[in-house]
Amino acid sequence: MAYPILFNPFLLFISFFILLIHLPVHQAVNDGFSVNLIRKNSITNTLSQRLMDTTQANSYANLGEHLLELSIGTPPVKIYGILDTGSELVWTQCVPCPNCFKQLNPLFDSTKSSTYTNISCQSDNCHQEYTGECSPQNTCGYTYAYGDSSITHGVLALETITFKSSTGKPVQLNNIIFGCGHNNTGVFNDHEMGIIGLGRGPSSLISQIGSSFGGKKFSQCLLPFHTDTNISSKMSFGKGSEVSGDDVVSIPLTNGTLYFVTLLGMSVEDTRFDISNNHETIPKGNMFIDSGTPPTILQQKLYDEVFNEVRKRVPMNPITDDPDLGTQLCYKTPTNLNGPIITMHFEGGDIHLTPIQTFIPPKDGVFCLAFTNTSNENRGVYGNFAQSNFLIGYDLERSMMSFKPTDCTK
Template sequence: MVFSKSFYTYLTIISLLFNLFHFSYIEAQNDGFTVNLIRKRPNNIITNGVQAPTKAYLGQYLMELYIGTPPIKILAEVDTGSDLVWVQCVPCPGCYEQMNPMFDPLKSSTYNNISCDSPLCQHLYSHGCSPENICNYNYGYADNSVTNGLLAQETITLTSNTGKSVGVPKILFGCGHNDTGNFNDHEMGIIGLGNGPMSLISQLGPLSGGKKFSQCLVPFHTDISISSKMSFGKGSEVLGVDVVTTPLVSTEQDIQYRVTLLGISVEETFLPFDTNIAKGNIMIDSGTPPTYLPQALYDRVATEVRNRVSLKPISDDPSIGDQLCYRTQNNLNGPTLTFHFEGANVTLTPVQIFIPPKDGVFCLALAKNSGNDPSIYGNFAQSNYLIGFDLEKQVVSFKPTDCTKH
């Protein structure tokens, strides 16, 4: 559910901090479907892999895809916490400002609105009907961002592993005409990769050899010219040495990818998540930069980190609030954190743990949950790991990877 923006509200200074993100390659097996965000094929099956370049900007990973006929390039936020695929469309009187031209459905020969009578309209939790009998949607996110528009189908074009364009017709998406919230000017929409019926992975799965995908996010220091790729379907499995796997936990909110976190180690000190570990107590969300933890666990982790960093924490900058930050001109030399998921230990180095909101300042990339909000494993922590989501086997796999090298 795109929680990322809430971190900007939580910590103003961090708005610029997220400016340095990127995606890198995917080392997944390439039998199948390595997304270049160029959609599938007009026929029923994608026989080769498909790839989509993904870059980072202001705390979000943006995936490149092409939509319509003729194809128009779109950069949209990658979000495993939601399932709707949508882009801003002309006319857009109530939309946020974006740098690139908006998609104009009147200029595409393959655009089709969804009628209110269609079963596809029922996929939406909140929908209405226009006087022309077109399915309207209203889709909100945890940070109070909202997109409103028309539900439609369109051809999306991806690039195969062999470099050929692959057109995939009748992809369900939202044509946004009134979109508000904390979006940056590079975001032209959102690519929902959650486990709901409207997500990109759910729509591609039957055609690409399986409902599965993998990603490799470059760390925040990476130059913006370096991109990574996402893989979908057959060939996206994360295999080889050093792979660890944790089971997905099904919930009523089946859009989210929930796993079980047993606790966190700061170097050799183990801190349990809770006295009573609940299954599926944390969600993996590529749309949220920091990792959100219950306050008690966050406080214990922050204390252990503070005890292991020789620098004095910043205390004279009101914009930082109570966030644990340090001043240094070099990369912060801090401890490692190990997230102990059920069956999988994932170790993070300082480059994944500390983020720079501005030159010479590094802040702990963790935050406290507010109220009953869910715990979130954010995209800072996901960097430099090849992460595979296999929704058929119901597992998530992690492989430490230098995502800038592929």
């Protein structure tokens, strides 16, 4: 199974997390997907317009996670799923749902969609690592588990998904594989309706739609923590999603079905801490880029070095008498503190993080360092707090990621 880590933000600063990297081996999916742009023009004009469009979707900050807005079914029904580069499956809660977490919006009712089709047990699409269960109705069942013990169980189906575009016109893709979850448990809040898997596996959203939009690539601009929920940012897919400019840093991805890059070390202002004195001995792919994990999780030695240096650099006394905060480095201040610049030294270039990305308020008047530690000495996680206010491009075909500092609220 793929490995996303989904964290409860209210426990974020009072507990440590164990990093469990589990690399999957997936069978390839070789389905074709058609694109229908909703137009009244001729076929020639439709094709020309398609080349001018960039397919997009809105995303929103939500309690340490980011929700991606998509529409599924015919007629289209909006769903809001956790934007997760650390997993593969696209799924939402569906009627009937005898054991589901509470959500504010109505559950998706497949009986009201004219384009919903169950995947049979004999279909090639049913031969996934997370499938294999067959119902008496010959529908393909799935069970997908996550690193925080969240689990979704249901049936695989084909459905139409509707996106937005840069020209304001809707874009429809048919026969997208998704999970209709009927039994879902774990760490979810009532604004969430499922998970949108954006990993590199064959049934992820980007792998399925890439050929229709000019390549397997996308870009996202994650909003900072506690951004007004009425503010959205854009995720772009395929042609037009490229990240360019003089201040872009491009970082190579290592092989695999998830997004692994190589971290060489970190600096707090001008004080640098290298993972190893010999860069040739640093494990390749030692940092996992995951939009579904809020904090950045560092190997213990590196975490201790950064923690101690940040404490030296902040001219304030940290909070030591609040049991809810545990051992986290936190400060009482009405506004975000003037903390040091923290630099991530990746193979390929440096990413400079400001306090808006490194200090997060778990409660009013308190700001805490948005890093935690793991006992896994080989791999860490680059979480979504550190990714906020960067336009980040993922190019699966070139195996590259690109980072550009951006105000994602604009």
